Amino acid sequence: MWGRRRSKDPDSGPANSGLTGDPVIEEPPEPGPKDWRSRWRTLKESVRGTTAALPQVIRLVWDASPGVTAGLFAATVVAGIVPATSAYTSKLLVNAVVQGIVVHREHIADRIRLDLGLWHPTLTTLNAIIFLAVLQLLIFALIAFLSTARNITQQLLQNSVSMRIQLMVMEKAAGLDLAFYEDPASYDLLRRAQTDSINRPVMMISTAFGLVQTTLTFISMIALLVVVSPLLALIALISPIPAFIADTRYGWRGYNIARWGSRLLRRMNYLVTLLTTDSYAKEVKLFGLGQYFINRYRLIGETYYGSQRRQVVRRYAIGFLWGNLSTIATSVTYLYVALQAIAGRLTLGDLTLYTTAAQSVQTSIQGILGGFSGMYEHNLYLSNLFELLGTKTVLPVPARPVPVATPLRGEIRFEHVTFAYPGATENALTDLSFTVSPGETIAIVGRNGAGKTTLFKLICRLYDPVEGRVLIDDVDIRDYDPAALRGQIGGMFQDYVTYQATAAENIGLGNLPTLTDRDAVIKASRQAGSDALIAGLPQGYETALGKWFDAGVNLSGGEWQKVALARAFMRDARILLLDEPTSALDAQAEYELFERLRSLTRGRTAVYISHRFSTVRRADRILFLEHGRLVEQGTHEQLMRLNGRYARLFRLQAAAYTGEDVVPEEVDLDIAPSA
Ligand SMILES: Nc1ncnc2c1ncn2[C@@H]1O[C@H](COP(=O)(O)OP(=O)(O)OP(=O)(O)O)[C@@H](O)[C@H]1O
Numbered sequence: 001m002w003g004r005r006r007s008k009d010p011d012s013g014p015a016n017s018g019l020t021g022d023p024v025i026e027e028p029p030e031p032g033p034k035d036w037r038s039r040w041r042t043l044k045e046s047v048r049g050t051t052a053a054l055p056q057v058i059r060l061v062w063d064a065s066p067g068v069t070a071g072l073f074a075a076t077v078v079a080g081i082v083p084a085t086s087a088y089t090s091k092l093l094v095n096a097v098v099q100g101i102v103v104h105r106e107h108i109a110d111r112i113r114l115d116l117g118l119w120h121p122t123l124t125t126l127n128a129i130i131f132l133a134v135l136q137l138l139i140f141a142l143i144a145f146l147s148t149a150r151n152i153t154q155q156l157l158q159n160s161v162s163m164r165i166q167l168m169v170m171e172k173a174a175g176l177d178l179a180f181y182e183d184p185a186s187y188d189l190l191r192r193a194q195t196d197s198i199n200r201p202v203m204m205i206s207t208a209f210g211l212v213q214t215t216l217t218f219i220s221m222i223a224l225l226v227v228v229s230p231l232l233a234l235i236a237l238i239s240p241i242p243a244f245i246a247d248t249r250y251g252w253r254g255y256n257i258a259r260w261g262s263r264l265l266r267r268m269n270y271l272v273t274l275l276t277t278d279s280y281a282k283e284v285k286l287f288g289l290g291q292y293f294i295n296r297y298r299l300i301g302e303t304y305y306g307s308q309r310r311q312v313v314r315r316y317a318i319g320f321l322w323g324n325l326s327t328i329a330t331s332v333t334y335l336y337v338a339l340q341a342i343a344g345r346l347t348l349g350d351l352t353l354y355t356t357a358a359q360s361v362q363t364s365i366q367g368i369l370g371g372f373s374g375m376y377e378h379n380l381y382l383s384n385l386f387e388l389l390g391t392k393t394v395l396p397v398p399a400r401p402v403p404v405a406t407p408l409r410g411e412i413r414f415e416h417v418t419f420a421y422p423g424a425t426e427n428a429l430t431d432l433s434f435t436v437s438p439g440e441t442i443a444i445v446g447r448n449g450a451g452k453t454t455l456f457k458l459i460c461r462l463y464d465p466v467e468g469r470v471l472i473d474d475v476d477i478r479d480y481d482p483a484a485l486r487g488q489i490g491g492m493f494q495d496y497v498t499y500q501a502t503a504a505e506n507i508g509l510g511n512l513p514t515l516t517d518r519d520a521v522i523k524a525s526r527q528a529g530s531d532a533l534i535a536g537l538p539q540g541y542e543t544a545l546g547k548w549f550d551a552g553v554n555l556s557g558g559e560w561q562k563v564a565l566a567r568a569f570m571r572d573a574r575i576l577l578l579d580e581p582t583s584a585l586d587a588q589a590e591y592e593l594f595e596r597l598r599s600l601t602r603g604r605t606a607v608y609i610s611h612r613f614s615t616v617r618r619a620d621r622i623l624f625l626e627h628g629r630l631v632e633q634g635t636h637e638q639l640m641r642l643n644g645r646y647a648r649l650f651r652l653q654a655a656a657y658t659g660e661d662v663v664p665e666e667v668d669l670d671i672a673p674s675a
């Protein structure tokens with residue numbers, strides 16, 4: 001699964017948070033010297049790399065807005081042909097002016113025949129000049145109009161496509177497995193797709209359309225040029241190629257550097273977050289970390305901007321050098337044409353046409369080649385997006401799922417379940433078998449890392465076991481539709497969410513169908529013991545919690561936990577999973593909750609995880625996990641009589657209250673502070 005891909009990712013390697021140590025991350029290697037075969041391969045790859053995303057992008061942009069896309073395309077085509085028309089009109093105009101001068105000097109017949117392709121009007125020189133000037137004016141107006149139209153359509157497309165992609169990313173993310181989020185490499189893909197790729201499709205489209213436009217300009221201009229001098233056309237054709245080669249090379253390298261730099265940037269952003277986020281402020285001040293983080297930022301930033309500087313300078317300096325070749329070629333061309341004109345082999349109008357056309361051919365070749373390297377670059381960024389969109393959810397969903405009974409009976413059975421996190425070398429759970437009967441209340445205990453939370457994740461089918469099966473009501477949960485299964489489970493995770501929303505919304509989100517049902521919210525709130533607390537807030541249930549969006553209030557840690565707990569009670573679910581529900585509650589609140597829990601969980605299967613033995617002992621049965629294995633189970637009395645690990649941990653905690661001396665097993669006595 002995800003873990004396996006990690007080795008290929010350039011972001012792997014020794015951990016480097018950037019908080020200490022050398023801020024430098026090794027730059028990606030320069031491409032070495034290449035033979036012809038590998039050059040050919042590279043060329044093929046870059047052609048594929050340039051065009052691969054184009055069909056998808058066109059579909060994406062077209063779907064976002066067919067009308068605007070068509071408009072943009074039409075504007076592009078017209079804009080492509082207009083320069084040749086303009087150059088030709090200039091030629092006619094200059095020739096008419098020259099003829100006018102001759103007419104005045106030599107008093108010959110004032111007649112000029114204009115060659116307008118299909119139409120050959122004969123006019124006086126003055127009329128011809130006026131006519132051509134007006135034509136030229138119209139062409140300039142058209143150019144201005146087209147560029148405005150393009151700006152408008154592009155802006156409109158940008159907005160709708162960005163939103164579309166954002167929605168696609170969100171849709172995709174909503175369907176991704178938890179494993180995707182918990183694996184750094186794939187999580188990174190999500191981040192990259194979402195930040196770097198959003199604007200790329202429109203950029204790609206405008207580059208592609210730009211290519212169409214420049215190609216049309218190029219073809220029409222070349223046609224004009226070839227008629228006059230094929231040699232000139234050839235010179236104009238090949239001179240910009242060196243500049244292009246330099247450009248593609250650095251485009252590719254620029255992407256690698258940008259990708260490398262994004263690691264530094266993310267660290268820099270993290271340091272900014274540490275200093276600008278409310279929840280970190282206390283600790284940052286207590287430990288006096290502010291200036292330290294600023295210095296680290298400066299250090300990493302200098303590395304980052306240093307590499308950027310080198311890159312930019314090299315790219316443009318080398319581009320400039322190669323570009324000079326093209327400039328020399330152009331100058332030679334001009335000289336040649338000028339000499340031809342003096343020799344009388346060309347009219348002045350021809351001269352104007354040549355210079356315009358030659359320059360235009362050159363810029364359009366550069367434009368075409370630059371367009372390709374631009375497409376190549378966009379394609380690289382877009383590959384993140386398409387990789388993300390192409391990601392398959394790993395957990396297989398049955399084609400014909402077993403319908404989840406509503407209500408469930410609520411029996412949970414683990415049969416020889418073994419589970420390891422993707423990429424992990426050790427099992428989080430090993431050969432776990434137990435049954436929770438409907439209506440039973442089970443407590444799960446075990447030391448940190450024993451696998452308790454993992455067990456909950458398996459019941460919710462956030463992961464599938466590697467071996468064995470998890471059954472609910474005698475059905476392997478892989479045969480249920482995961483969403484339908486989860487819909488029948490209420491619960492609270494250890495790291496519950498604190499939504500930046502009103503108190504009522506914070507609770508209501510536990511069950512979407514009754515999100516705005518105030519009676520249901522209040523009922524759940526009473527059950528969790530958060531009712532009195534919320535009633536005391538300035539606007540009761542309408543009070544905004546958290547201060548992101550509105551002038552809200554901040555709750556204490558335990559108060560937040562009560563709210564999260566209320567969310568768990570929103571669903572009338574037969575299975576209730578609570579991961580350390582009282583870890584932040586005061587003794588009284590905890591006592592009251594467990595007093596209530598008896599009646600609350602009547603008819604429900606409740607499984608809770610707790611480190612507090614005072615609450616654990618009330619459960620019908622206790623499962624004791626150690627290193628992912630079930631090592632003891634039974635009622636509190638049975639386990640105390642067994643006098644095993646549970647009894648030892650229980651006494652250890654009790655001794656802390658009574659002051660008895662119990663030396664626990666496995667306690668590292670070296671941790672005593674040195675005198
Ligand atoms: N997302 C993850 N990816 C890889 N390994 C994980 C992940 N989450 C937990 N683990 C590992 O799995 C083991 C069990 O973790 P789990 O969270 O289930 O422990 P726990 O019993 O809930 O501990 P605690 O009492 O501290 O909450 C631990 O060794 C942990 O390092």
Ligand SMILES: [Mg+2]
Nearest residue numbers: 452453454494
């Ligand atoms: Mg846990």
